[in-house]
Amino acid sequence: MNDKNKFQSKTYLSCDTICKADSNNGILGDVHTTEFINGIRASGVPNHVLILKVGSPIMLLRNIDHTMGLCNGTRLVVSRLAEHVVEAKIMTGTHVGKKVLIARMSMTPSDPRFPFKFQRKQFPIMLSYAMTINKIQGQTLTHVGLLLKKPVFVHGQLYVAASRVTNPKGLKIVICDENGQDSNSTINVVYKKIFNNL
Template sequence: MEKEYLSSDTTCQADENEDMQQEWLAPEFLNDIKYLELPNHKLTLKPGVAVMLLRNIDQASGLCNGTRLIVKELGNNKIGATVVTDRNIGDKVALLAKLVFTHGQLYVALSRVKSRSGLKVLILDEDGIPKSSTTNVMFKEVFNNI
C-alpha cells in the first residue's frame, strides 16, 4: 500500500508582510516548484521501493547523501527502511522518527519573534501528546576545527 508525504504548504506570517507579490507565496505556486536542491512537494512511497538519501541525516550511522535504502514500513511520521549500500548494509533505520530542528533552526525561528506574546511553540511526542521541551541537536563535528 503506497503512502503520500506532503511538504508544508503554508507561509510564515512574517513572510506575508514582506514587499513581495502575494501570488509568489500561494500554496499552489510553492507546491509546483521543481528545483534540483529542493525536494518535490509530494513524495509517494510504498514498501519495497528503493530510495536514496539526498542529504546527510546521521553521518555516524552512515545515513549520508547517496546512501541507498529499501523502504519496509510507512508511518505518519516515520519511514522504516533497510540500508543496502556502504558499510551499514542490512541496518534497519527509521527516517523522520524524531521531529527535531536541525542546528540553528530553532534559534533563527525564535530570533524573529518581536515579543513574548508573539511566541508560540508546539512540541508533540511520538503519540501526538504536547510536551514542554525538545531536543537541540548539536553535531560535535561542528567543533572539530576550533
C-alpha cells in the same frame, strides 16, 4: 518502475511556507500562493508529493547521521511506512542491512534563481531506481547498468561509473550511436587544453 511493486502506496504531502524574512513583503504573499510553492521542484529538495511503497529503493537528499551511514546519496529500501516516519534498510556501505527511521525535516533550497526563500518540510528522500554518475561516486555496488545514449561529457566520467561495480560480471553497458542504434564503442572525451601546460 514503481507500478511493478504490488504493495499499496502511501502519499506524503509536504508543508511549504515562505521564509519569514520574505513574508513581510505583501506582494510576495499575494503572488506566491501555497499552490504555487507546492508546485516548485528544486534540486536537493524532495517534491511536495512523495508517493512511496514498501520495497521501493530510495536515496537520501541530506546528511542526517554519518556514524549510522545516513549521508547525502545513501541508498535504502523502504521496509515500513508510518504517519510520521519511514523505516528503511540501508542498501550499501558499511551499514548495509541496518534498519533506520527517517523523519520529516525542514529544507530550504539554495538555488539562486529563486527571488525568494521558502521552506519545505518533507522526508529528505526521493525514489531512486537510477542514479547520476555524480551521486554514485564513492559507492560500491554489485550490479551496475550504464545507459550511454550520448558520449560521456567529462573526462573520467566513464571510469567513475564503471569502477563502482565490485565484479566485472555485474557491469552492463548499453551504448547508442548518433542514430539511436546499438553500438559497441563510445568516445572518451578528453579536453586537450588540460595538457597545454604540462
